[in-house]
Amino acid sequence: MCVRRGAPGRCLLVVAVFVLACGCTRRQPETASKGGDTRPQVSAGPLRSAEAFAQIGDRAARSRSLFLEASRVFLHPRCVNCHPDGNTPHQGMDLSVHEPPVVRGPEDKGVVGVQCTSCHQDHNLALARVPGAPDWHLAPRAMAWVGKSPRAICEQMKDPARNGGRTLAQIVDHNAHDRLVAWGWNPGHDREPAPGTQEQLGQLVAAWVASGAECPNEGANP
Numbered sequence: 669m670c671v672r673r674g675a676p677g678r679c680l681l682v683v684a685v686f687v688l689a690c691g692c693t694r695r696q697p698e699t700a701s702k703g704g705d706t707r708p709q710v711s712a713g714p715l716r717s718a719e720a721f722a723q724i725g726d727r728a729a730r731s732r733s734l735f736l737e738a739s740r741v742f743l744h745p746r747c748v749n750c751h752p753d754g755n756t757p758h759q760g761m762d763l764s765v766h767e768p769p770v771v772r773g774p775e776d777k778g779v780v781g782v783q784c785t786s787c788h789q790d791h792n793l794a795l796a797r798v799p800g801a802p803d804w805h806l807a808p809r810a811m812a813w814v815g816k817s818p819r820a821i822c823e824q825m826k827d828p829a830r831n832g833g834r835t836l837a838q839i840v841d842h843n844a845h846d847r848l849v850a851w852g853w854n855p856g857h858d859r860e861p862a863p864g865t866q867e868q869l870g871q872l873v874a875a876w877v878a879s880g881a882e883c884p885n886e887g888a889n890p
């Protein structure tokens with residue numbers, strides 16, 4: 669950004685303006701305060717593997733249990749913050765409204781002059797404390813997870829009209845290999861990562877699909 673030699677003061681000024689413009693000022697580690705958090709209650713502890721559910725003999729019951737375990741990732745702030753039911757993303761562990769104020773725009777990537785990639789690069793910026801991953805953007809509003817139950821997310825995930833036109837096989841691949849999804853386990857700057865690993869999530873979703881892709885009962889929480 670600073671290409672003029674012999675002008676270090678000007679370089680520092682440009683960097684400072686960039687940092688302020690992007691709102692990269694989260695100076696403290698994240699906390700688990702409640703704020704605007706409307707997620708269902710999610711159990712703590714390590715993410716269980718798909719193999720841990722093999723002992724459930726009833727196929728439908730096993731499928732529902734597998735999705736509930738996977739929903740511990742879907743409902744974690746690292747994921748749900750970018751699946752808002754509105755025009756503004758969330759941030760932090762308490763689903764705070766994004767700072768500075770931004771909107772999703774017509775293609776879920778911001779608006780002209782304030783696009784997501786104006787601040788969020790294809791990798792985390794350690795010094796500026798800005799998270800980043802390839803193709804940073806909001807999930808379409810049809811894929812909103814904020815305020816949704818595991819059952820509602822499950823039904824949404826199976827519906828091509830609300831999942832980006834994906835088949836169940838493509839849903840498995842997306843969760844297991846997408847690089848933006850992978851950021852959830854490498855969020856940088858003292859941010860709490862999603863539980864488990866992306867590989868574990870992919871295996872849970874694959875086992876859920878293989879067992880019939882059943883959705884949990886309403887009111888069931890992971």
